[in-house]
Amino acid sequence: MRVSVITDGAAAPSAAPHPPAAPVAAATVAAVHTALPPHRYAQEELTEPIGDLCLAPGADRALLRRLHASTGVRARHLALPIERYAGLGDFGRSNDAWIAAGLDLGEEAVAGALRGAGLEPADVDLLVCNSVTGVATPSLxxxxxxxxxxxxxxxxxxxxxxxxxxxxxxxxxxxxxxRGHPDDTAVLLTVELCSLTLQRRDDSRANLVAGALFGDGAAALVARGRAAAEGGGSGPAVIATRSHLYPATGHLMGWDIGAGGFRVVIDAGIPRTVREHLGRPLRAFLAEHGLTTDDIGTWVCHPGGPKVLSAVTDVLGLPDDALDGARRSLAAVGNLSSASVLHVLQGHCGSRRPEPGTWGLLMAMGPGFCSEFVLLRW
Structure with missing residues (x-):
């Protein structure tokens, strides 16, 4: 893994002459499992209740309704029944709800992933647990x-x-x-209960976008080192990774944290930034392995939203259906923040599993502004 900052004036690494004939994987994905709360709503069922939470009585709801209709989301799962959100009141109550629901979903996700991998809890050597929608000490x-x-x-x-x-x-x-512990088994757990960060009486565009786009859920991934993965798994091998921070973009995404908890920051310039900055470092990363975007048979992309997916498709020159897995995930459950790309990957580990030898590229973008690329091979 290498971390780099790409600027417009930086020289891209020269392409390797040929792709590696037999790439050696340090890790293999043994299983992925997504856990969703039981409270499922069609998108149109949420529009007016979320308007009641976010807007002042009598406020114009035209923008809210346009946003809900344009996200590409058909349904979402919420940590709580929608009628309970008005009674949360403050950040403390919202965070308590995050802990309670997050533990239940996290347990379900990890247990399901271990079952899928044919492993027991005692087989786990490392547990990485991520969330950006709540805080707890002791941690989840x-x-x-x-x-x-x-x-x-x-x-x-x-x-x-x-x-x-x-x-x-x-x-x-x-x-x-x-790579350093080839006999080990590692688990990644992501728990994101985005609905619990929704700000009451906040009619900012960012809060309304979040209320229209994000859903709740958890996902767990089991990965095994080279020596431990003798039996393979339902997922691909991880060949290489690359991280990128983009200069002067820290304002695009994140939280403003105050008395009401986590107030979302989502800048309208994100799709433009993707168009301007994503293509060059991604192509350079692939070139180091003798690959181009044409060699990638399976794209596993975080479904940030319709405009972001269109920007990725355009800047990389991908076929129109290349990101259909991300679009299906977005429609079915909304944007699950960090859990979404694992939800998309899960779809490629079952009936839609690519043919052996297929190259894949898993990628996501987030606060920083940054991107992460993971080169896969089935």
Missing amino acids: DARLAGRLGLRPDVKRLPVFGLGCVAGAAGLARLHDYL
Whole structure:
């Protein structure tokens, strides 16, 4: 793994003459499992209740309704029944709800992923746990260890602040760890309950976009080191990773944290930034492995929203259907922040699993502004 900052004047690495004939994987994805709350709503069922939460009585709802109709989302799952959100009142109550629901979903996601991999909780050597929608000390991973039956000596790494990029970055860091621990099994858990960050009586465009786009859920991924993955798994091998921070873009995405909790920052310039900055470093990363975008048979992209997916498709010159997995995920559950890219990956580990030998590229973007690329091979 290498971290770099790309500017318009930087020279791209020269392309390798040929792709590696037999890439050696440090990690293999053994299973992915998504857990969703039981409270599922069609998008049109949420428009007016969310308007009641976010807008002042009698306020014009035209923008709210346009946003809900244009996100590409058909349904979402919420941590709580929609009628309970008005009674949360403050950040403390919202965070308590995040802990309670997050533990249940996290347990379900990890247990499901371990079952899918044919493993037991005692087989887990490292648990990386990410969330950007709540805080807890002891962290979720510590609280889950006993519930799941993990070993007392399990290594734990709680992560906060990566936002939507964390699903891809978490898989990349599992790969880094397993390079040095080839006999180990590592689990990535992402828990994102975005609805609990919705700000009451906040009619800002960012809050209304979040209320129209984001859903709740958790996802867990089991990865095994080279020596441990003798039996393979339902997912691909991880070949290489790359991280990028883009200069002067920190204002585009994140949280403004105040008395009401996490107030979302989503800048309208994100799709433009993707068009201007994503293509060059991604192509340079592929070129180092003797590949181009034409060699990638499966794209596993975080579904940031329709405009972001269109920007990715355009800047990379992809076929119109290349990101259909991301669009299906967005329609079915909304944007799950860090859990979304794992939800998309899960779709490529079952009936839609690519043919052996297919190259894949898993990617996500998030606060920083940053991107994470993970080169895969099935």
